[in-house]
Amino acid sequence: MKGGGFRSAYKKFGISKLSSRVVASTGHHSEEIDILFYDYLNSISLLKHQSSEFYPVEWVHGVIQVKSCLRNKKTIKDGLKNIASFKRLKKSGVHINKFNGGQITSNTTRGFGILFAYKATLKWGSIIDAIKEFMKDSPSTEWPNAIVILDLGMIIPFNKEENIGCEFTQDIDKLKEIDVIGIPNRGDCLLRFYSTLTKLLNRSQLGGFDFWDYIRLPFTSGEISYSFTHGQFSETGNCKIHGKYLRNISQDALKKILSVCENAEPINWIKATDIAYGKKGDNIEAYLRQPGDVLIYNPDNEQLSDILIFKENSAIAFDFIDIEGKQYWIPYYYSIKDNLVTVECPKCKKSNKLYMVSTVNPFQQRSNKNPQGAVPVPFGATAHAGFFA
Numbered sequence: 001m002k003g004g005g006f007r008s009a010y011k012k013f014g015i016s017k018l019s020s021r022v023v024a025s026t027g028h029h030s031e032e033i034d035i036l037f038y039d040y041l042n043s044i045s046l047l048k049h050q051s052s053e054f055y056p057v058e059w060v061h062g063v064i065q066v067k068s069c070l071r072n073k074k075t076i077k078d079g080l081k082n083i084a085s086f087k088r089l090k091k092s093g094v095h096i097n098k099f100n101g102g103q104i105t106s107n108t109t110r111g112f113g114i115l116f117a118y119k120a121t122l123k124w125g126s127i128i129d130a131i132k133e134f135m136k137d138s139p140s141t142e143w144p145n146a147i148v149i150l151d152l153g154m155i156i157p158f159n160k161e162e163n164i165g166c167e168f169t170q171d172i173d174k175l176k177e178i179d180v181i182g183i184p185n186r187g188d189c190l191l192r193f194y195s196t197l198t199k200l201l202n203r204s205q206l207g208g209f210d211f212w213d214y215i216r217l218p219f220t221s222g223e224i225s226y227s228f229t230h231g232q233f234s235e236t237g238n239c240k241i242h243g244k245y246l247r248n249i250s251q252d253a254l255k256k257i258l259s260v261c262e263n264a265e266p267i268n269w270i271k272a273t274d275i276a277y278g279k280k281g282d283n284i285e286a287y288l289r290q291p292g293d294v295l296i297y298n299p300d301n302e303q304l305s306d307i308l309i310f311k312e313n314s315a316i317a318f319d320f321i322d323i324e325g326k327q328y329w330i331p332y333y334y335s336i337k338d339n340l341v342t343v344e345c346p347k348c349k350k351s352n353k354l355y356m357v358s359t360v361n362p363f364q365q366r367s368n369k370n371p372q373g374a375v376p377v378p379f380g381a382t383a384h385a386g387f388f389a
Helices: 006-007 073-087 123-136 189-203 251-261 269-276 286-289 332-337 346-350
Strands: 021-024 035-038 047-049 052-056 060-070 094-099 100-107 112-120 146-149 153-159 182-184 218-221 224-228 236-237 243-246 293-296 318-323 326-331 355-357 376-378
Touching: 021 293, 035 047, 035 073, 060 073, 060 189, 073 112, 073 123, 112 189, 123 146, 123 153, 146 189, 153 189, 251 326, 269 286, 269 293, 269 326, 318 332, 326 332
Parallel strands: 021 052, 060 112, 112 146, 293 326
Antiparallel strands: 035 060, 047 052, 094 100, 146 153, 153 182, 218 224, 224 318, 236 243, 318 326, 355 376
16 A cells, blocks of 8 residues: 555655645644655655654645554544544635636635445444444544545445445535445445545635644644743743743643633733723823734633732732634633632642742732632732743
8 A cells, every 4th residue: 555556646745655734833742653644846844753754734635544454343443533533634825726826715625534444354234234334323424535445445424315436525524424434345445445445635725824833833732733822931930949840731621711701801911910000091192103913711701900910019919811813811819719710830730839928919808709819829929921930
């Protein structure tokens, strides 16, 4: 499968020489892929690490996962899961066709995925069952375009409504019912495989890659990607006992932030800062001069001056977080109260070595919410300018 004959048939397309992974600008990546087709003229390899190579999803046409023999259902499902890990990656940008000095833009196509096996010891019915079980647990956007067993035949998703097999990703994405159709091998399985692969490659439209999007990838928590707007200055905290620690946001916390802020009114970031420092928030000229809206996590509708500013030294008391392309301000008060962004040193928290600030509460005294009038912080840490220094 990885021999020169197979590769030479597709010189128009780049074909990976190593096991590969595909990376998206969201920070997500595929599982290890056996064979990958990429844009030979435009694509670059982002990284070579040991026996693996990493490619940007915008320049990948599709992938093939290879199995020597389908001996059990697990082998089938493992291969299909790797394909699904590629097909769920999000592409950006548009496809550009240039001609006669002009150009036409169109949407890029999502990639294809094929499971290829030389043979199978499983019976045909068991193979069908394994495929359908996988499809039942996955959205149609992650279903394979074809399963090829060289000595048995080919299997593709089936559209019951139109009574037709579906090879192309855009058609498979629309399927609502789980079904497949098998095409038995009559000595032409390899030829049929080449024909299907050629059609998928020729239908593929790529584009939209921006190298800058891959310079610094965001963090991921499940399907959600996020980043600290101030980068490394906010990504780590500093505990005088244990040193630096990585700050993070769990998937549950991200979902809570998105849910709370879903109906929140965006506010200009300069205006929000003005209000937090006690100004009226009516400097329209300044807000127009420095546009940019933020969403503030504030489920209790507290005064901005109480949750965005430290009373002790007037330093800001919140994190700037980019979630899925939108800017969010997460006050430290809520990070601690609702367990959102990591604030305390994890080792201190685990060993219960927290102390309560008993002098001046950084936030306004809240006898009904915090009897001690204090906020827990890592022992020896000082809050300053949006991160722990």
